Amino acid sequence: MRRQGSVVLVGGGPGDPGLITVAGLAAVRGADVVVTDRLAPLAVLDEAPAHAEVIDVAKIPRGAFTSQERINELLVEHARAGKRVVRLKGGDPFVFGRGGEEWQACAEAGIPVEVIPGVSSALAGPALAGVPLTHRTLTQGFTVVSGHLPPGDPGSTLDWGALARSGTTLVVLMGIATLPAITAELVAQGMPATTPAVTVMEAALPGQRSVVGTVADVAGLGEAAGVRAPAVTVIGPVAALSLLPPPSGARPGPGAPPPPGGSSVAG
Numbered sequence: 204m205r206r207q208g209s210v211v212l213v214g215g216g217p218g219d220p221g222l223i224t225v226a227g228l229a230a231v232r233g234a235d236v237v238v239t240d241r242l243a244p245l246a247v248l249d250e251a252p253a254h255a256e257v258i259d260v261a262k263i264p265r266g267a268f269t270s271q272e273r274i275n276e277l278l279v280e281h282a283r284a285g286k287r288v289v290r291l292k293g294g295d296p297f298v299f300g301r302g303g304e305e306w307q308a309c310a311e312a313g314i315p316v317e318v319i320p321g322v323s324s325a326l327a328g329p330a331l332a333g334v335p336l337t338h339r340t341l342t343q344g345f346t347v348v349s350g351h352l353p354p355g356d357p358g359s360t361l362d363w364g365a366l367a368r369s370g371t372t373l374v375v376l377m378g379i380a381t382l383p384a385i386t387a388e389l390v391a392q393g394m395p396a397t398t399p400a401v402t403v404m405e406a407a408l409p410g411q412r413s414v415v416g417t418v419a420d421v422a423g424l425g426e427a428a429g430v431r432a433p434a435v436t437v438i439g440p441v442a443a444l445s446l447l448p449p450p451s452g453a454r455p456g457p458g459a460p461p462p463p464g465g466s467s468v469a470g
């Protein structure tokens with residue numbers, strides 16, 4: 204009798220292969236098929252068994268992509284063929300990763316499916332830039348939103364006025380293209396223009412860098428510095444804290460990892 208196939212949605216973390224979980228790595232090492240995309244930590248694929256088939260469904264923002272429906276079908280088809288399928292995703296599978304839809308597609312097809320949570324870029328990006336999302340004297344919470352739809356878009360469910368007044372740190376994912384509109388709306392809704400803000404690009408990847416400013420100028424500074432996706436923007440008093448040591452003239456020795464946090468383009 205053919206072995207029962209299964210699907211595991213694995214959160215791969217923000218990009219550094221050191222930031223996948225032990226359970227996530229074990230799942231990759233036991234996979235027959237790994238379905239991956241642009242934001243998954245590609246170095247982790249080296250850990251897949253030699254016989255494993257790797258399917259890259261690279262998604263390019265606002266460009267050509269494998270449709271979510273096709274990805275769902277791929278997971279189901281391979282599991283039906285008796286394979287142990289790992290869907291390797293960036294960050295956490297259930298934070299803006301459409302992991303919920305993949306879970307539903309498997310469950311509806313009667314495929315055993317489980318999720319292994321991952322380190323979301325919403326948390327890791329700020330942390331790796333030395334920005335604590337909460338800080339006892341500054342804020343007692345944080346809010347993570349998608350910037351995919353700009354303020355005023357009929358499809359948006361976000362109340363930007365409430366976000367502007369929430370008193371929590373605001374973390375914006377998928378918000379590089381819309382950041383000028385988002386930050387302008389926050390200020391228009393009463394957030395002080397002097398509120399600190401930082402954009403962290405390619406967190407946990409070799410190209411990591413940060414642009415520091417205020418809610419009023421972080422979008423423009425980022426544009427001028429060539430910031431592009433993937434990037435997270437943190438808005439709130441904590442964005443002015445950098446717990447990293449200040450950059451010094453000292454260069455790391457040969458083979459040493461780059462300094463955490465990358466360079467601070469502004470601020």
Ligand code: SAH
Pocket residue numbers: 217218242292293294295296297298299300322323324325328375376377378403404405406407408432433434435
């Ligand atoms: N599930 C993922 C998020 C997927 S949405 C997670 O939990 O991290 C894609 C968005 O995540 C990107 O547009 C960007 O805002 C953010 N992102 C993912 N990887 C990132 C990285 N290495 N550095 C900065 N932002 C990242």
